[in-house]
Amino acid sequence: MSGPDPAIAAVRTAVRDFLASAGVVEELCVAVSGGADSLALTEAAAFTGHRAGLKVRALVVDHGLQEGSAETAARAANTARDLGADTAEVLKVRVEGAGGPEAAARRARYGALRSALGDGRGLVLLGHTLDDQAETVLLGLGRGSGPRSLAGMRPHDPPWGRPLLGVTRATTRRACQALGVDPWQDPHNEDPRFTRVRLRAEVLPLLEDVLSGGVAASLARTAAQLREDTEALDTLAAEVHLRAFTDEGLDVAVLATEPPALRRRVLRRWLLDSGVRELTDAHLRSVDALVGHWRGQGGVWLPGDLVAARAHGRLSLEAPQSTT
Ligand SMILES: Nc1ncnc2c1ncn2[C@@H]1O[C@H](COP(=O)(O)OP(=O)(O)OP(=O)(O)O)[C@@H](O)[C@H]1O
Missing domain, CATH: 3.40.50.620 (HUPs)
Known part of the structure; x- marks a missing residue:
């Protein structure tokens, strides 16, 4: 048969x-x-x-x-x-x-x-x-x-x-x-x-x-390998997010000790969950610089009309201050 x-x-x-x-x-x-x-x-x-x-x-x-x-x-x-x-x-x-x-x-x-x-x-x-x-x-x-x-x-x-x-x-x-x-x-x-x-x-x-x-x-095999790596890193990032989370924003001290690749994953999730739209790599790196290259710089404007800023050891996301 x-x-x-x-x-x-x-x-x-x-x-x-x-x-x-x-x-x-x-x-x-x-x-x-x-x-x-x-x-x-x-x-x-x-x-x-x-x-x-x-x-x-x-x-x-x-x-x-x-x-x-x-x-x-x-x-x-x-x-x-x-x-x-x-x-x-x-x-x-x-x-x-x-x-x-x-x-x-x-x-x-x-x-x-x-x-x-x-x-x-x-x-x-x-x-x-x-x-x-x-x-x-x-x-x-x-x-x-x-x-x-x-x-x-x-x-x-x-x-x-x-x-x-x-x-x-x-x-x-x-x-x-x-x-x-x-x-x-x-x-x-x-x-x-x-x-x-x-x-x-x-x-x-x-x-x-x-x-x-x-x-x-x-x-296709490369994609499958990267998918596994990405999922593992996302799981680790979710744990860091949980540790860094406070009612006043993300705790910079917790983020600062993490490798940049993990830190940026935490920040990406946080920004997307908070309503930032069409987040580019350049935006993400600018927000990350508030942790990794801190020299007292101002907030980062993001699509969705939000500003990420660092104050008192916390990263927070707010609507921009009205100038009128
Ligand atoms: N008009 C349609 N009606 C129902 N299902 C569709 C239709 N067009 C596409 N699909 C589904 O999406 C699958 C992928 O289709 P196609 O490759 O044309 O989409 P694409 O635009 O290239 O990809 P994507 O859907 O990811 O944007 C199809 O095999 C089918 O299952």
């Missing part, structure tokens, strides 16, 4: 392993764009989910941005049902707000997917692959991002789940072929005006050639 096609089996195994390590899942959803990644994922989620007694809901977001988007979404929903999803819904969203159409679409998409999920312990599976992870890491390296960005996307990031971070895009394409489905090709994925498209089409193939292959897997 022959088993399933190897590509289908590889995707199913990835989903099975992911679900086995996900803890209790009460509701299993799959975010379906209609592309090869999310269709292969849908089949594997239905196959694995049904064996675990779970119903599988396919969620397709229609951003309404491209002509014929409603038909594309309806087709994706139908294919998801054909592949075994128990239900398939199209979520129509309005794309608006700051940051350009890509960012606005992303916000609307994740907002709609989150709202579609019930209150229980539900998961929305996303079809990001090993290649997506490699592109994220490479992009981050080129832009000088910190280890948090280079750690890439997390497989378990409730309510999001990414079971395919160890599966290549070529495998999901082969799985779709073996399943007899014709995935939707997003025209944006061919458009060289997008940095990510050029990275995918030009930079990664060249790197693969120069380094004799295996680059995408290596980049």
